[in-house]
Amino acid sequence: MKGELESMKTNKVWDLVDLPSGHKAIGNKWILKVKRKSDGSIERHKARLVAKGFTQEAGIDYKETFSLVVKFTSIRLLLAIVARLDLELHQMDVKTAFLNGELNEEIYMEQPIGFVVKGQEKKICKLNRSIYGLKQSSRQWYLRFHK
Template sequence: MVTRSRNDITKPKKLTSLSASIIPSPFLHTPTCFTEAIKLPHWQQAMAEEFNALTQQHTWDLVPPNSTHNLIGSKWIFRVKLKANGTLDKYKAQLVAQGFKQQHGIDFDQTFSPVIKHATIRTVLTIAVSNKWSLRQLDVKNAFFNGTLSEVVYMKQPAGFTHPDFPTHHCKLRKSLYGLKQAPQAWFQKVSSYILSEGFDQTRLFNKLFKIIFLAGPDSGIGC
């Protein structure tokens, strides 16, 4: 008779029983349009939070309507965010501009924005490992909202949030919105100008790579 121990077979370990709270399906439903979302209190709150964030950042100015305006619309996009354990994190409503209605030479010009290449990431990781440097990662909340527009863009007031005193006024955008053709470029110009103002140098080969050299002495330092 061959036992488990002699045959190098061990008894399987009993896994710990895990459980997660189940969210009722109506609360996981994602609306496809504003008309559907406005009927549900939790989505009303999500849209209000988004609208308040935009107004606090002074994303637009309300101006009288004009027939010369190339007026674009906007759309509410909805998403249910879950935590790692599957429980509810938050209801996210995002206002997206309908950039497909923009006209070149009128409300947008340049749209190119560089992307981080894999070679750039490998270069940074190689240098960090070679010098035993620690790496830090950051995520900018609502990044595109921080981009400043150089073009004049007019947009209809968001559905559900028309100003009671100026219902026919147009939104003259000051900041960028997701959906605009120039949104990625506006954000890159904003963040790159800030990084350069902090003393970093933009590399010629990888235009999304910024570097700074600092020599640390016993009680002083030299940066270049």
């Protein structure tokens, strides 16, 4: 959890502010997973802070959610070409992909459960970047990646 919050701090995902009148703060939750090696032993414990995007309202909290996706048949075709021509294929993973998406809307979120800043308990997070769980996160990531 501390590692996840450190990534968010490094990427300046939010600022602590007072909730403006007329706005509501969405909630969040922690998703915890155990990552295992191929032999079944524990590799690491993973925590991800996720916004409760199901409480967002269309037209207010987000306008568009469409993001391009690839068809599985396209991936299979690409892999077949790589195998046939004996090429090398490199894969990349962006650990905190959605944190790179810049938000166009004003989104306010409650402070992360278990990590409320002492002395600022009444403040909420004004999101500067998208996080997992928001309706527009995948679109914002795609737009940033495309740009």
